[in-house]
Amino acid sequence: MGRAPCCPKVGMHRGPWSPGEDALLANYIQCHGEGNWRSLPKKAGLLRCGKSCRLRWMNYLRPDIKRGNIGPEEEDLIIRLHSLLGNRWSLIAGRLPGRTDNEIKNYWNSHLSKKLRKQGMEVREGTSKGTSKRARISQKKSTDNVNNSNNHNSKSQQDKRKKKNEGEGTAEITRTKIHVPKPTRFTPTLMNCNLIENSSVSEIPKTESATSEEEKGDISMEDLEMNLCDIKECGFFFEEDDPSHALAFDFPSKDGLLERHFQEYYELLNSEGDQVQLNPFPDQSLLLW
DNA sequence: AAAGGCATCAACCGCCAGGTT
DNA sequence: AAACCTGGCGGTTGATGCCTT
Numbered sequence: 568m569g570r571a572p573c574c575p576k577v578g579m580h581r582g583p584w585s586p587g588e589d590a591l592l593a594n595y596i597q598c599h600g601e602g603n604w605r606s607l608p609k610k611a612g613l614l615r616c617g618k619s620c621r622l623r624w625m626n627y628l629r630p631d632i633k634r635g636n637i638g639p640e641e642e643d644l645i646i647r648l649h650s651l652l653g654n655r656w657s658l659i660a661g662r663l664p665g666r667t668d669n670e671i672k673n674y675w676n677s678h679l680s681k682k683l684r685k686q687g688m689e690v691r692e693g694t695s696k697g698t699s700k701r702a703r704i705s706q707k708k709s710t711d712n713v714n715n716s717n718n719h720n721s722k723s724q725q726d727k728r729k730k731k732n733e734g735e736g737t738a739e740i741t742r743t744k745i746h747v748p749k750p751t752r753f754t755p756t757l758m759n760c761n762l763i764e765n766s767s768v769s770e771i772p773k774t775e776s777a778t779s780e781e782e783k784g785d786i787s788m789e790d791l792e793m794n795l796c797d798i799k800e801c802g803f804f805f806e807e808d809d810p811s812h813a814l815a816f817d818f819p820s821k822d823g824l825l826e827r828h829f830q831e832y833y834e835l836l837n838s839e840g841d842q843v844q845l846n847p848f849p850d851q852s853l854l855l856w
Numbered sequence: 857a858a859a860g861g862c863a864t865c866a867a868c869c870g871c872c873a874g875g876t877t
Numbered sequence: 878a879a880a881c882c883t884g885g886c887g888g889t890t891g892a893t894g895c896c897t898t
Contacts, residue, residue, distance in 0.1 A: 583866070583892085605883070621884075622867070657886060672887075673865050 580614045584623055588613060592620055593628050626667045633665025637674055645671055646679060 580588070595611035601624065604617035613620060626632075637645070641663055648659045656668035656675075663671065 581868080603883090617883090618869090618885095619867075625885090626866075654887065668886075669866075677864055 578614065579616055579619075581619075584615075584627075588615065589623070589628060592623060596624060596628075622669075626669045631665055632667065637666070637670075641666070642674075642679065645675065646683065649675065649679075 584592075591611050591613055592607075595607065595613075599610075604621040607613075607617055607620050608615045611620075615623075644663060645659060648662060652658050654672075654675075656672040660666050660668040660671050
């Protein structure tokens with residue numbers, strides 16, 4: 568029978584988020600901060616499961632998300648971190664300010680693994696597939712799916728992916744046991760970086776298919792008005808003379824920060840013993856982000 | 857111009873770990 | 878100590894748009 572779903576799926580919206588839903592979520596979090604994802608949808612007037620809200624926020628709506636292409640410096644760092652850490656995307660993302668694990672994972676799968684293979688480099692297929700229980704379960708599940716499934720995805724895509732996987736090395740990789748920090752998360756205080764002024768919400772790429780809320784019938788104007796609290800009142804308004812202005816997002820890219828992050832990992836992994844303790848994040852790096 | 861293949865990436869799923877009751 | 882809850886993670890899927898034939 569399996570595990571109970573995280574929430575009742577009946578009546579829930581699924582699939583791409585509409586701009587209206589984004590606005591509801593972003594505004595709710597601006598006012599009340601992150602957390603309580605389970606109850607958030609109801610309070611925010613969203614017909615989404617909490618998990619979905621969290622994902623949307625973390626991967627897309629957070630004001631600190633860095634948009635645009637992944638640059639060569641970042642790409643290089645991803646490659647090197649992946650060679651050290653394997654498919655531990657959240658850890659890798661934690662070292663790439665403004666990038667999400669999902670983004671890096673996608674970038675790796677669609678660009679980097681191919682690129683490296685082309686260059687004749689051996690691509691590690693996930694260190695996590697080495698010994699962890701989770702990895703074994705996941706691996707078994709994948710096998711089962713390949714064997715049993717006949718009801719998902721278009722066949723051509725499935726074949727493509729299967730072919731892609733064939734010929735990719737699945738050699739066991741022994742994993743260095745390390746204690747690593749949780750990837751940096753951004754606290755609500757960072758909201759001081761002013762969503763409104765920076766137009767983060769309005770800059771959010773709109774779902775192409777979504778035209779208007781009325782057309783989609785997703786969110787009523789009433790819902791919107793109910794949820795759109797006064798940003799100023801919530802304390803997230805950004806005053807011009809506020810010293811916290813310094814926190815405005817200004818992603819460093821050429822100051823060697825990424826290089827330092829990699830160096831840190833590299834040194835740790837080369838240190839003696841099978842357990843090492845990572846130092847806190849280099850100051851003034853992600854803490855300000 | 858149409859059809860099929862391919863690439864991309866947002867979103868979903870299931871599981872786990874840690875905290876709380 | 879056990880059960881439950883929540884947040885977080887990595888793997889996978891599927892919609893969409895682009896490219897090639």
